Amino acid sequence: MTIYIKELRQAFKSLCIWKASIAFMMLVCILLFPEMKGEMDSVSDMFANMGGFSAAFGMDKLSFGELMGFYGIECGNILGIGGGFFAALAGISVLANEEKERTAEFLLTHPVSRFSVITQKLLSVLTQIIVLNLVVVGVSLISAAAIGENFEMKEFILMHFAFLLMQLEISCICFGISAFIKRGSIGIGLGLALALYFMNIVCNISEQAEFPALYAASIAR
Amino acid sequence: MxxxxxxxxxxxxxxxxxxxxxxxxxxxxxxxxxxxxxxxxxxxxxxxxxxxxxxxxxxxxxxxxxxxxxxxxxxxxxxxxxxxxxxxxxxxxxxxxxxxxxxxxxxxxxxxxxxxxxxxxxxxxxxxxxxxxxxxxxxxxxxxxxxxxxxxxxxxxxxxxxxxxxxxxxxxxxxxxxxxxxxxxxxxxxxxxxxxxxxxxxxxxxxxxxxSVENLSKTSAKRVTLHGVTEIPGSFSARSVEINGDSVSFLYSGGIKNLLNSASALPIYDMTITEPTLDEIFMHYYEKGGEN
CATH class of the missing domain: 3.40.50.300 (P-loop containing nucleotide triphosphate hydrolases)
Structure with a gap:
């Protein structure tokens, strides 16, 4: 457990910054909702009928005029990109940093098996992602209460669960990749997250394009 | 053990x-x-x-x-x-x-x-x-x-x-x-x-x-310093030669009698023979390509 705790402590600052940024942006979005709600009624149809553009961001399936629809589109994009990037970064750097900063020699000459090191590091990444999502959910619920609106709980939970699943998946893929690369890890991680995001857009637009890894993102929309 | x-x-x-x-x-x-x-x-x-x-x-x-x-x-x-x-x-x-x-x-x-x-x-x-x-x-x-x-x-x-x-x-x-x-x-x-x-x-x-470090230092090679000459006498093999003012110093690993015979013919006024330091032995191992 020592390494698990050490990883969490080391990641604490960066996790806090990510949590704060994502939650803050979502908070702002939700607080904007009452303002937009009135106007949305009239433009909602327009948003839903911009063809490919609407589809790209899932606006054909969700309505801008309802909190859940608005939340799914706006906050979904923020959490999708932000959470995805965080998951990719956390997953790809946790192993690669040991090599990059030459600390592997310190860690691996202690009486601890590599299996245990890897397990503890992976667990710490998964923990960070779960904490990030819990905080975001918390902030969303509080800010929704603040504007006197209610989420449709079933959809809300389903959506966040899908995001969590997607982030866990991305982080695990990156974690796996990072075991094989020596440098350029951050670039690969961010690139992968970005590529998946664009693939999601393509997926939304075209009915033919299907990509299994995107199912999570797509469920949400 | x-x-x-x-x-x-x-x-x-x-x-x-x-x-x-x-x-x-x-x-x-x-x-x-x-x-x-x-x-x-x-x-x-x-x-x-x-x-x-x-x-x-x-x-x-x-x-x-x-x-x-x-x-x-x-x-x-x-x-x-x-x-x-x-x-x-x-x-x-x-x-x-x-x-x-x-x-x-x-x-x-x-x-x-x-x-x-x-x-x-x-x-x-x-x-x-x-x-x-x-x-x-x-x-x-x-x-x-x-x-x-x-x-x-x-x-x-x-x-x-x-x-x-x-x-x-x-x-x-x-x-x-x-x-x-x-x-x-x-x-x-x-x-x-x-x-x-x-x-x-x-x-x-x-x-x-x-x-043992003792034995390593005790190879057959000796550090020989001759005062009064500035050249290596005779034809014997000498390594890491240093010429210093009126003296010459070198690592010698042949018979001691041979050394003395050659030296006696030279105008030397002093002579020291010491064990080489580990540094010199190290150099010796490296220069000779590892045999001996």
């Missing part, structure tokens, strides 16, 4: 050489020196022994246990000081030291405090703010705080000032007299000559000598 024993230990990095057929044996309670220039394979040997990298062929045992199969067990009784002391960024010295102890599941804060005090190491500083010498000190504390049975030290003194080097060797000697085995890898020969009882010399990945 052999504490470290390797049999035909070989490590290739792809096609490039690490070490070749290394047969090494270190007994319990020895102060063992491991000598070689940069790139000879010292660190490769140590990293293989510690299970950081896997041997290409051959085998090695520490405490009689297999270095691959019983790695974790072996490592809990080893204190290792790497040649490059690098730690996690943004962490304080005391946190690194306690992290190392916690991974070992050992409580050795008293010993850690004692070591920090002796080495004049500030525990409150962040490791990434430390100079090389101070990072080395952190490394020393991490390697010694749990009182290991075997200390493996890879070029430990680089970056340490002379006073700290002395303190460090004092600590090592105390550990050694307390029964610990010390495996000291270095290219500073004087510290091997001063502290070690036995030493191995490695060159281009191969072991070229393994003997």
């Amino acid at each position: 052999s504490i470290i024993e390797t049999k035909k230990l070989t490590k290739y990095y792809g096609k490039s050489r690490g070490i070749i057929n290394l047969d090494l044996s270190v007994s319990e309670g020895e102060f063992f020196g491991f000598i070689g220039p940069n790139g000879a394979g010292k660190s490769t040997t140590i990293r293989t022994l510690l299970g950081l990298i896997y041997p290409t062929s051959g085998e090695a045992r520490i405490f009689g246990k297999d270095i691959i199969r019983d790695k974790a067990e072996i490592l809990s009784d080893i204190g290792y000081m790497p040649s490059e002391a690098t730690f996690y960024n943004g962490i304080k010295v005391k946190e690194i030291i306690s992290l190392s102890a916690k991974i070992r599941k050992a409580d050795c804060s008293a010993e850690a405090d004692r070591l920090c005090e002796r080495l004049a190491l500030d525990k409150e500083k962040r490791v990434d703010e430390l100079s090389l010498g101070n990072r080395k000190k952190v490394s020393i504390v991490c390697a010694l705080q749990h009182k290991p049975r075997l200390c493996i030290l890879d070029e430990p003194t680089s970056g340490l000032d002379p006073l700290m080097q002395k303190e460090f060797f004092d600590i090592l000697k105390e550990r050694h007299s307390g029964g610990a085995t010390i495996f000291l890898s270095s290219h500073v020969l004087s510290e091997i000559q001063k502290n070690c009882s036995r030493a191995a010399i490695i060159k281009d990945g191969r072991l070229i000598a393994l003997d």
